[in-house]
Amino acid sequence: xxxxxxxxxxxxxxxxxxxxxxxxxxxxxxxxxxxxxxxxxxxxxxxxxxxxxxxxxxxxxxxxxxxxxxxxxxxxxxxxxxxxxxxxxxxxxxxxxxxxxxxxxxxx
Amino acid sequence: xxxxxxxxxxxxxxxxxxxxxxxxxxxxxxxxxxxxxxxxxxxxxxxxxxxxxxxxxxxxxxxxxxxxxxxxxxxxxxxxxxxxxxxxxxxxxxxxxxxxxxxxxxxxxxxxxxxxxxxxxxxxxxxxxxxxxxxxxxxxxxxxxxxxxxxxxxxxxxxxxxxxxxxxxxxxxxxxxxxxxxxxxxxxxxxxxxxxxxxxxxxxxxxxxxxxxxxxxxxxxxxxxxxxxxxxxxxxxxxxxxxxxxxxxxxxxxxxxxxxxxxxxxxxxxxxxxxxxxxxxxxxxxxxxxxxxxxxxxxxxxxxxxxxxxxxxxxxxxxxxxxxxxxxxxxxxxxxxxxxxxxxxxxxxxxxxxxxxxxxxxxxxxxxxxxxxxxxxxxxxxxxxxxxxxxxxxxxxxxxxxxxxxxxxxxxxxxxxxxxxxxxxxxxxxxxxxxxxxxxxxxxxxxxxxxxxxxxxxxxxxxxxxxxxxxxxxxxx
Numbered sequence: 001x002x003x004x005x006x007x008x009x010x011x012x013x014x015x016x017x018x019x020x021x022x023x024x025x026x027x028x029x030x031x032x033x034x035x036x037x038x039x040x041x042x043x044x045x046x047x048x049x050x051x052x053x054x055x056x057x058x059x060x061x062x063x064x065x066x067x068x069x070x071x072x073x074x075x076x077x078x079x080x081x082x083x084x085x086x087x088x089x090x091x092x093x094x095x096x097x098x099x100x101x102x103x104x105x106x107x108x
Numbered sequence: 109x110x111x112x113x114x115x116x117x118x119x120x121x122x123x124x125x126x127x128x129x130x131x132x133x134x135x136x137x138x139x140x141x142x143x144x145x146x147x148x149x150x151x152x153x154x155x156x157x158x159x160x161x162x163x164x165x166x167x168x169x170x171x172x173x174x175x176x177x178x179x180x181x182x183x184x185x186x187x188x189x190x191x192x193x194x195x196x197x198x199x200x201x202x203x204x205x206x207x208x209x210x211x212x213x214x215x216x217x218x219x220x221x222x223x224x225x226x227x228x229x230x231x232x233x234x235x236x237x238x239x240x241x242x243x244x245x246x247x248x249x250x251x252x253x254x255x256x257x258x259x260x261x262x263x264x265x266x267x268x269x270x271x272x273x274x275x276x277x278x279x280x281x282x283x284x285x286x287x288x289x290x291x292x293x294x295x296x297x298x299x300x301x302x303x304x305x306x307x308x309x310x311x312x313x314x315x316x317x318x319x320x321x322x323x324x325x326x327x328x329x330x331x332x333x334x335x336x337x338x339x340x341x342x343x344x345x346x347x348x349x350x351x352x353x354x355x356x357x358x359x360x361x362x363x364x365x366x367x368x369x370x371x372x373x374x375x376x377x378x379x380x381x382x383x384x385x386x387x388x389x390x391x392x393x394x395x396x397x398x399x400x401x402x403x404x405x406x407x408x409x410x411x412x413x414x415x416x417x418x419x420x421x422x423x424x425x426x427x428x429x430x431x432x433x434x435x436x437x438x439x440x441x442x443x444x445x446x447x448x449x450x451x452x453x454x455x456x457x458x459x460x461x462x463x464x465x466x467x468x469x470x471x472x473x474x475x476x477x478x479x480x481x482x483x484x485x486x487x488x489x490x491x492x493x494x495x496x497x498x499x500x501x502x503x504x505x506x507x508x509x510x511x512x513x514x515x516x517x518x519x520x521x522x523x524x525x526x527x528x529x530x531x532x533x534x535x536x537x538x539x540x541x542x543x544x545x546x547x548x549x550x551x552x553x554x555x556x557x558x559x560x561x562x563x564x565x566x567x568x569x570x571x572x573x574x575x576x577x578x579x580x581x582x583x584x585x
Contacts, residue, residue, distance in 0.1 A: 002286070002295060007114055009290050016289050016382040019261035023286040023295065026277065045228055045251040045282040047303070062270035062482030065490025070501045070515045074434055075441040078519060082183055082442065 025049050026058075110301065117297050125411060128300040128307035130224045133411035142540055142549075143556035150313050150356075150414050153220070157360060160216060161321055167247050168205035169215045170321050174329040174472070175200055179442040184462045187520035194339065194465035196458050198439075198473040199326060202447055206243035206279070207236065207478030209322055213310060213349065214240035216318035221306035222248045229308040232296040232409060234258065234269045235392045236450065236477055241308050242279035251282070253299055257292050258285040260385045267491055268391050268449070271482030288385045293409060311413040316353045322474060323357020330363075330470055338365040339469035340461065342454035345369030345424065346397040348405055348417035354474055355420035365472070366422045370457040370524070371398035373426040376509045387495055387510040389429050389488040393453045398424075403535040418529075418536060419562050425524035428507040431456045433485040434516040447476040449483060460524040489513065530571075533561040537575045547576040 003021040027041030027049060039053040110120065126132065131152065136145040155163070164170040177196045185193030204211035218241060221229045228251030231241045238254035245252035254276045258269045265285075276283045284299070286292055300307055309315060323341075330338045341358065343351050355367045372394040377384040379396040388394070398417075402424070405413040432449065435456035440446045448455075454473045462471050481487065489499050498512040504521055507514045516522050537557065541547060549557065549572070558568035 003114060003291055009114060009294065012289060013378050013381045016380055019287070019382055021287055021289050021291045021295075022259075023284050024259075025282065025284050027282075043282040044277070044280055045253050045303070047282070060270070060274050060481075061265060062267050062274065063487065064481050064484050065267070065487040068433075068486050068489050068499070068515075070489075070499060071433060071437040071485060074501060074515055074517060075437045077517070078183060078438055079441060081186065081519070082179060 024054065025051075029053075112298060114291070114294055117294055117301075120301070121297055122411070124297050124301050125307065125409075128230070128305065129309075129312065129410065130220075130226075130306065131312070136412065138552055138556070140550060140553055142543070143553045144412055146416065146556070146559065149412060150316055153216070153313050153317050155216070155317065157320060157324065160317060163219050164212060164215050164318070164321060167215050167219075167244060169211045170204070171325065172203045173200045174198070174326065174333060175443075175445070177439075177443050180438060180459065181462065183438070183442070183519050184459055185467065187518075188463040191467055192463055192465060193467055194462040194469040194471040195334075195467070196455075196462055196471050196473065197330070197334075197338075198445075198451065198455065199322065199475055200445070200447075201322070201451065201475040202478045204240075205247075206239040206275070208240065208450065209319065209350070209475045209477070210235070210237040210240035211243065212318040212322055213237060213315040213353075214244045214308065214318070216314040217241065217306075217308040217312060218244035218248055218250070220314050221308060222250055224306065226304075226306035227251060228253065228303060228305040230255070230296065230299050230303065230305045231308045231310075232292055233310065234266075234272060236272070237310055238272055238281070238283075239275045239279065242276045242281035245281070246279045251305070252276075252280070253282045253284070253303065253305065255284045255286065255292060255296055255299065257288060259287045261287060261382050263287075264386055266386055266388075266391055267482035267487040269482075271480055288380065288382045290380055296409060307409065309408070309410045310347060310349055311408045311410050311415050313414045316349055316356070316414045319349060319353025320357035320360060323354040323359075323363075324361045325357075326354070326472055326474060327358055327361030327363035330472070334470055336470060337363045338472045339465055340366040340368055341472045341474050342368050342370055342458050342461065343474050344393040344450055344453040345371050345402075345417060345421075346392050346394070347401045347408070348413070348415035350475070351417045351420050352415045367420050368457070368461065369398065369417060369421045369424040370454040371395045371424075371426050372432060372453050373428055373507075373525070374509050375399075384510060386491065387497065389492050389513065390432070390449060390453070393450055395426060399532070402532050404539060416560065418532065419560060421529060421562065424527040424529055424532070425457050425461070426527060427453060427456045427460075427522075427524050428504045428514065429509075430507055430514040431504045431516050431522050433489070433513070434522065435459055436485050445476070446479055448479050449485070449488075450477040451475040456522060457524040459519060459522045529562075533563065533571055534575055536561055537571060538578070541572075541575050
């Protein structure tokens with residue numbers, strides 16, 4: 001924690017003012033420490049930072065999320081617009097246009 | 109050690125900044141506190157354009173391809189009036205070191221820091237600029253510290269910024285991931301004070317000069333590849349640097365296309381709200397920065413911002429989140445380029461504005477960026493759904509910031525919305541008028557404010573008259 005709720009900048013929205021301003025940083029432990037205990041780390045810029053040890057080698061949480069059916073459908077619809085099919089679709093499982101998507105959505 | 113109380117740190121900002129920038133901004137101030145020598149400031153770096161291009165070439169920046177997007181142009185023409193539907197081009201900035209045009213800005217800032225002998229650089233940025241600074245610092249063998257606004261109070265990270273943490277660390281930077289709030293600037297000041305490092309702000313003259321090569325290359329490439337100058341350039345607009353640098357570079361090349369700024373419409377969501385933070389599916393290039401920075405450019409981490417959008421914008425439009433996701437999907441599926449989000453904001457606007465221009469006109473989208481985990485639309489839409497935001501296909505006019513994201517269902521549904529630049533000019537001037545109860549301006553100030561708002565002296569006189577008659581003018585943003 002860097003600033004407690006009462007120590008924060010003036011004029012910020014109430015929801016932000018009611019919680020602390022806090023930070024996380026990664027580094028190499030200066031001395032062995034347990035998770036949850038106060039620890040010091042040496043950062044990539046060779047500084048020492050103190051705080052509660054939250055995790056060891058934490059996994060990177062960003063991913064690609066779930067596929068978006070909406071984007072897949074509009075992509076397909078726009079391709080059909082650009083390259084009109086010469087024969088009727090033998091497997092008409094997708095709407096011909098994005099705006100007919102509601103029918104597919106119901107099956108999610 | 110000096111006090112770390114919020115108010116006391118902020119009170120030391122002038123002294124901290126002066127040491128961390130190696131530039132005395134007072135030399136540019138003019139009498140009265142309103143005007144300053146803008147050209148003196150932006151012209152202060154001791155590098156001409158050739159020197160900038162050499163530095164950038166030595167540090168893996170610049171000379172990126174300008175691609176035509178013929179299938180997107182063709183799609184637009186299907187719903188455009190006969191003979192209309194411009195040729196859409198895109199400057200593929202993902203090829204720069206660290207994967208975005210921000211490398212152009214960082215290359216100069218870090219070169220300057222290294223020339224001045226700083227041991228390291230600090231940048232407070234949640235965007236690609238952090239990665240660019242980290243990458244340039246890595247090549248120069250100096251240290252980089254990047255401060256990012258990543259989490260809301262339950263420690264839910266914005267997916268795109270989590271990716272930015274990863275990439276900055278991949279380039280060997282120390283990254284501080286902070287929770288929502290303007291105190292990021294306070295932490296920036298403390299970090300600068302403790303380390304004595306250079307403040308590699310986005311808004312120094314170096315941060316702008318580095319982008320001028322982008323505008324210059326666009327003019328050169330349009331002439332070489334297509335035998336004509338571009339009709340219009342679409343520039344994703346936030347803090348104003350991208351607009352300012354690109355427009356200045358085009359002018360240097362003697363080109364005079366229409367300069368169109370584009371921001372994602374996030375009006376109604378508060379930039380400093382802990383709750384709203386993760387209800388935004390875009391972290392930059394949106395109205396939360398675009399509006400306030402246009403009206404008040406000096407609300408930044410340097411005494412005077414070298415990025416001043418209103419001086420250069422001929423037109424300013426907004427686009428919804430769902431329209432940008434639509435454009436992102438089409439760029440991948442029809443043009444074989446998986447990029448973004450950043451440049452896709454102006455690409456979405458291009459799908460709309462191309463309809464207004466003749467078929468042989470060149471419409472340039474002036475950047476792309478690398479994409480990846482967290483930056484991809486699927487990551488943002490997944491997060492939005494988890495927070496209860498509705499995602500559906502339909503008419504983008506039904507979009508509701510923070511509540512509903514509507515993916516456009518057809519090409520003609522993509523419609524850029526014009527922002528009244530005159531209204532933004534009035535807001536800018538209203539702020540100045542409020543500081544001058546007697547409304548009087550010197551000759552020097554009159555010229556400065558006309559330049560600042562991008563209008564002639566006559567237009568300015570009419571605008572000022574309008575503003576001065578009103579008791580208080582509130583900024584729209």
